[in-house]
Amino acid sequence: MVASDVLAGLATVVVVASCLGVAVMPEVLQKLHYVTPIGMVAPTLLAASITCKEGWSNQATSAWVVAVVLAVASPVLGHATGAAIRAREELRR
Numbered sequence: 001m002v003a004s005d006v007l008a009g010l011a012t013v014v015v016v017a018s019c020l021g022v023a024v025m026p027e028v029l030q031k032l033h034y035v036t037p038i039g040m041v042a043p044t045l046l047a048a049s050i051t052c053k054e055g056w057s058n059q060a061t062s063a064w065v066v067a068v069v070l071a072v073a074s075p076v077l078g079h080a081t082g083a084a085i086r087a088r089e090e091l092r093r
Contacts, residue, residue: 007049011042018042028085032078039074043067 021034047063
């Protein structure tokens, strides 16, 4: 199905663009902003792609469960990583 392929392609574009952003940004905290779409946007697009292709099957349900878990965990992990980076920078001063 075309919609499924388009959604999977968009997920790939999001991941590649985020990786390029991480590679280009000079500071660690700036790089952290580009990691968030990999954990939130790409899994949602992939879950939607699987749902378009398979319908509401076990695979689609599993994909949505993973997407929701990543959507909940990604901001928490990003915040914890940012706090750890700041604490480490404070120790260096």
